[in-house]
Amino acid sequence: MKGTIYCGACGSRFIIVNANNVKGRIYPYFVCNGRHSKATSCTRQAILIEDVERLVEKYYESIQISGEMRQSLAGMVHAEFDHLLAEDSGELESLAKERFGLEEERLVVLRAHYSGAISLELLKEEQMRIEARLDDIKGRLSAHHDEYAAARENLDDCLTLLANVSLIYSRCDNQNRRLCNQAFFRKIFIDQDREVRVEYQPSYEALCDIEIQGNALNWAEQAKKKDEVQTFSRVETLVEGLNLAHMG
Numbered sequence: 539m540k541g542t543i544y545c546g547a548c549g550s551r552f553i554i555v556n557a558n559n560v561k562g563r564i565y566p567y568f569v570c571n572g573r574h575s576k577a578t579s580c581t582r583q584a585i586l587i588e589d590v591e592r593l594v595e596k597y598y599e600s601i602q603i604s605g606e607m608r609q610s611l612a613g614m615v616h617a618e619f620d621h622l623l624a625e626d627s628g629e630l631e632s633l634a635k636e637r638f639g640l641e642e643e644r645l646v647v648l649r650a651h652y653s654g655a656i657s658l659e660l661l662k663e664e665q666m667r668i669e670a671r672l673d674d675i676k677g678r679l680s681a682h683h684d685e686y687a688a689a690r691e692n693l694d695d696c697l698t699l700l701a702n703v704s705l706i707y708s709r710c711d712n713q714n715r716r717l718c719n720q721a722f723f724r725k726i727f728i729d730q731d732r733e734v735r736v737e738y739q740p741s742y743e744a745l746c747d748i749e750i751q752g753n754a755l756n757w758a759e760q761a762k763k764k765d766e767v768q769t770f771s772r773v774e775t776l777v778e779g780l781n782l783a784h785m786g
């Protein structure tokens with residue numbers, strides 16, 4: 539629990555303080571460190587850790603996404619990746635072409651050297667230039683490939699987690715809950731009225747954004763319609779074809 543929980547009133551960290559009741563039982567509380575150390579003029583009251591745990595559990599329930607949402611988000615973001623990739627495809631094509639040209643050139647300078655047209659020194663110079671450029675191209679092509687593959691994989695992992703997050707969190711022990719909190723949130727604020735506010739980690743910020751989730755549902759709806767239209771026009775063409783065949 540410790541570490542990611544912050545005071546919603548002044549933004550200071552929560553620290554743990556143990557209080558004893560009359561029977562000697564220990565109650566661990568969260569208190570605002572700003573108030574505790576008088577670093578801020580915060581008047582935030584202490585809150586039982588147990589209560590904070592329940593609030594955070596509830597919050598996880600609220601961010602879990604449905605199967606439909608998961609599919610819609612996946613569809614929309616993968617389509618965006620496809621779009622970006624298509625935009626880059628011109629550059630990729632010209633890199634591949636250049637690589638091919640350089641490989642040819644490598645042979646040409648070698649032949650030129652053997653036929654006595656260029657000196658050994660110039661051959662070496664040319665070879666170094668060609669190799670350096672080939673290395674550069676190789677690096678750019680593979681970075682490009684890795685970037686998209688990693689982004690797609692990361693997206694799918696995040697969505698799988700989000701679709702099951704409430705169950706996962708409820709089954710975690712304290713240590714894993716802490717890891718879970720750190721994976722999803724940069725900060726969890728507990729407000730004075732016991733509302734939870736969060737700052738997401740970058741991977742989850744967009745996926746948990748209500749507006750983006752709404753867009754994803756719309757996107758999926760449109761995609762479905764487009765599919766239906768395409769299917770319909772295929773059927774129409776088929777029907778027309780049959781009619782013509784019949785009339786003929």
Ligand SMILES: [Zn+2]
Pocket residue numbers: 545546547548549550570571572573578580581582
């Ligand atoms: Zn505070």
